[in-house]
Amino acid sequence: MIPAPFAYARPTTVEEALQAIADGGEDVKVLAGGQSLIPVMRLRLAAPGTVVDLGKVDGLRGVRDDGDAIVIGAMTTHSDVLADPLIAEHAPLIAEATGTVADRQVRHRGTFGGALVHADPAGDLPAVALALDAQFVIAGPSGRRTVPASEFFVDYLTTAVEEGELLVEVRVPKLTGQWGMRYEKFNRVAQAWSIVAVAAAVRREDGHIAEARIGLTNMGPTPLRARAVEEALAGAEATAEAVGAAAARAAEGTDPSSDLNAQADYRQHLVTVLTRRAVSTAAGL
C-alpha cells in the first residue's frame, strides 16, 4: 500500500535534525530504521505531514565506553547491537533480547533507539531498558536532558520525548558483581511480537539472590518492573522453591490487554511461569 503524501527531510547532524523537526511543526514524524513507522504509514494508520529521516546522522550510531556506563547511539541498528563487544560484556541482556526481535532483515534496518522511542508494549527492548535502569538522553531546542527508564515510558506508544525533541542516546550503567541475565520471550511464531516476555537480571552472592531486576513486556500499555517479585527475591535463597514463590507474584500490578493471542487472565498466568523461568536461568539454577 502507498503512504499518504508527506514532506521529507534528511539531516546529517542532531542540530539539523532538531531544526527539521521544528520546521515540520506538529505533524512531524522521525524516521529511524522505519520498521514500525513505514508499515503504519503504508497502512495509512499514520499520515505525518513531514518525515525527518535520521539515516544520515552518523553521530547517532555506535556504542562507546563512558566509564561507569556504556552509551548506545539511538541509530545503532539491532544487528550492530548484536555484534557489539561492549554490549556483550556489560549488557548481554540487551543482545539476547535483540536477537529475538523479528527477523534478520528487520534487525538489519531497525534501530535500538527507534524501538525504544516507539514504545510498542509488545516490543522487546523497553522491558530490558527498564530492567537495566537505562538512562535516556533526549535532545531538544534548549539542550539535552536525561530521563531514567522508570520515567521514560509514559503510556501506550508514548514516551517522555516531547514534541520537538529527539532521543539521541541511551546510557546503560555497567553492573558490578556477579550478574546473570535472561530474556524469556513467548510468542507463537519466530518473527512475531512477544505475547508476554520477561527480562531478568539477577545478582548472586553467597548462594543467595542479592538483587533482581525484572522487566515485563506486554503486561500493560507500558513495560513494567515486577517490583513484588524483585522484593521477594532480594536476599532470598537461590533455590527453585524461592524463585517459584517469588515469581508467583509477577502479575501483581499488571494490566495486560486481551487479544487474539492471549486474554488478560492467561497473560497474567503466563508471566508467572516466564518470570520463574527467566529468573531461574539468570540465577544459574
Add this chain to the structure above:
Amino acid sequence: MTAVEERAEAAAPEVGKARRRKEDARLITGRTQWTDNLVLPGMLHLAVVRSPVAHARIASVDVTAAREAPNVVAVFTGADLAEEQGSLPCAWPVTPDMVNPGHPSVAVDRVNHVGEAVAVVVARSRVAAQDALELVDVDYEPLPVVLDMEAALADGAARVHDHIDSNRSFHFVFDAGEMGTGSATDQAFDDAEVVVSRRFVQQRLIPAFMEPRAVVVQPQGDNYTMWSSTQVPHILRLMLAMVTGTPEHKLRVIAPDVGGGFGGKLQVTPEEVLTFLVARRLGKPVKWAENRSESLMSAHHGRDQIQYIDIASDRQGNVKGLRCRILADMGAYLRLVTPGVPILGAFMFLGIYKFPAYRFECDGVFTNKTPTDAYRGAGRPEATFAVERIMDELAVELGMDPLELRRKNWINADEFPFTTAAGLEYDSGDYDAATREALQLIGYDELREEQRRRRESGDPVQLGIGFSTFTEMCGLAPSRVLGSLSYGAGGWEHAAIRMLPTGKVEVVTGASAHGQGHETAWSQLVADRLGVPFEDIEVLHGDTSVAPRGLDTYGSRSLVVGGVAVVNAAEKVVAKARRVAAHLLEASEEDLEFSGGSFGVRGTPGTGISIQEIALATFAAHNFPEGMEPSIDAEATFDPENFSFPHGTHICAMEVDTETGFVKIRKYACVDDVGTIVNPLIVEGQVHGGLAQGIAQALYEEAVYDEDGNLTTGTFVDYLVPSAADLPHFDTGNTVHAAPGNPIGAKGVGEAGCIASTPAVVNAALDAVRHLGVTDIRMPLTPERVWRPIHQGGDGGDRAPAGSNAYGGAQTETTTGVSTEASALGGDR
C-alpha cells in the same frame, strides 16, 4: 552404431529423475513477467473503495471530491455500473433449489461484508488512485450483522439478503441407503453398541498466496486482452464472456507467471470484472493490483464449517455407520464453486474405512463475511479432519489403540478396487505398508516409551502421538461424474505438441501452472515419450491464444489429467513420425522400432533416423508419404473415467508444555502413496508445502471476525502464516502403487500434505493431554487454547477478537483505504 543410438542407450529415463525445476530461476529471482509489472502505454490505474462495515444499506455515495482530485480520470459507483455488471458466476448449483442471491462486482445499494467493493477510482497513477480513495464519501445505514452460522439458521434470525427467505442457500443430502451404495444409516445407529458424537469446528482460513492479485485489461478495437494473476485463464475467459456479454472470441486471457494460488485464484473476481468494465468503458488499458490488506480481506477465504459427526460401532471396534451434519459458511455470496466445496468433501468423510452405512447432510449458510471458496484440498481436508478425529474419539471410547482401530476397519490391499458407501471406487494402495513404513520413520516405539516416562514423572512437558491415515480424491476430472454433481463444466484437459524444424519441441498445455513445476515435469514426460533431450522442450501455458483449450490447474489435476493429455499427444506425434520414418527409410511401419528418440529398422543397425530429423524433413516436406499432410504435430484431450486416490500415513509427535500451553512438533513423519512419481524433488516439495499449510491450520491460521464483522486478522501480524523457522524437519517417504486409471500411473500430490496433516497434529496434541482430562481443543491450537482446557476444561473456546496491540494495532477497518474516524490517527501513532 550412430551417435543417436549411443545417446539413447546412455540416457536414463527422465521420469523418476529429481530434476531441479527449470522455471525456478526466473520465479525465485522475480525476473519474469508478472501481471503487476506489466506496463502498457497510456495505462490507467484502478483502486477500489471497500466497505468498512459488514452489513449496511448504502444511503449515498458522494464522489465529487474524488473526481476532482489530481490525476483522477473517473470514479464509478455501483449505480454507475449496475446495468452492465451482471452477477459474478456460481458454476456449481449443488441442489436444484439452491438459492443464489446474485453477486454484484460492486455493491449497488447494500454491502454485505467488510471489504466489499463500493466504488472504483481510476487515475493516471497508482498513487493518485490510492489518494483519491479517501475522498469518496459513503453514507452507510447499518443493518444487523449475521456472523454465527448456527444463529443464522434460527427462526427469526436477521438475514444477510433480505430478498431471499432465509440465510440457507441449500440443503444437500447424500444418503447411502437411499442411493443404494450402502445400508440404512439410522438402522445402523439404532443397532450400534457404541455411538460417539462430536462437534468439530473447521475454522475459516485465508489462502494467503505469495503474489497478491492483479489484473490488466487492454482494449484493442472490439477485442480485449486480460492479464490476470489467476489459476484459471480458460474458465475466466468463458465466464467473462458470460458475465459481460463480450463475445468469447473477442476475449483473450493471459495468466503470466503467477505467484501461487492454493485455490485462492480459482475464481472469477469482482476486481477482474470491474477492471474489464472500466477498460471497456474508457477504451484505455487499466490495471488493478491489490495490496496485502485488500487481499486478506476480499480475496475468497476457505474452510469454515461446523461439523456434527456421529460414528457407530460394535464393542470390538468394527465401525457400522457414519453420520455427518455440516454447516458450511458461504460468506455473503456464492462465488465460482463456493457451494461445491463442502459437497466435494461429502464423498470423502468415510476416509479409508469400510463403513457400511453413511449419511451426509450439509446446509450452505450465508453470513456477512467474505465469501468462501476453494482452498488447497477444498472439502477434502474438512472431511479428512472429521473422520480422522472421530476415529480417535471412538478409540478412546472403546479403550483401543487408535492405530489398531484403524487397522481393523481400513480397506485391505487385496480389496482394491473398493467401492465405498459414498459410491466412490478407490483405485489402489496399501494402507498397511505405508503405515508400517511411517512408524519406522518416526521411531514409534521409542516415542511411546518416552511418552510413558513423561506421564509417570508428571513432566510439565507431555508428549503425544497422533495419526492420520488418509486418502483423497485427485484429478478433478471425470466429466460425467462432475456432471452428475451438477458442476458447470467438464474435467478433461488438453495438450498439443508442436515439432519445430530444428527438432525442438513446444508442448502446449491447458493446465495453467502457478508454481507447481509443470514446465519441468511435462518436459520430463515428453523427453521420455519422444526421446528428445529435456533441454529441447519448451512448455507453453496460461494464454488462451497460445493454449486455446484447457480447464486449468486446481484439485491436484494437472499431472493426472493434463499430463496424460501431454503423453497422449506425444504418442500421436510418434505415430505420425513413424509413418514418415517408414517412408524415408523405405521400410514398412511394422518393421520399425522406436527407442531413444530414433526409428530404426528392426535387425538392421545403423539405419536410424531421429524424430528430430523427421521434424526437419516434415518442415521441408520435400519427400513425404503420399497422401499425408506435412505435419507430425498432434493434440490430445484426456478425460479420465475415475478419480485417482492417493493415500498415506502421517504421524505427528507433539510436545505440549502444560504450564504455558505451547505446543511444539517434535517429529513428523509421513509416507505418501501418490502413484508413479515423475519428479521426486517436486513431489517432496509439494508434500513439504502441503504439510506447512496443513500444520498451519492446526496450529497458527484463523480468520477471525469481531462482533461487528471486521476482519481482525487483517494483516500478517494477526493472521499467522508460519515460516520455515516454525516448522519441524519432515521425514517423508513414499510407497508406490501406480494409478490404474492413467498411463502415467500418477495419482496427484498437490494437496496430500495439506489434507493429511491437520488431524494428525490435533490428534497428537490431544494424545499428550487426554490423561489430564482434555477431550478437544479448537483449531488453531494457540497456546492459550491449549492451556485453558488443561487447567479449566472446555475446548479453548473463541479467541478474544481484538488484534494484537503490536504494530500500532493495525486492523482491517483502517486498512481499507477508506477514511474513517478510526483511521484518522494522523501522526500520533
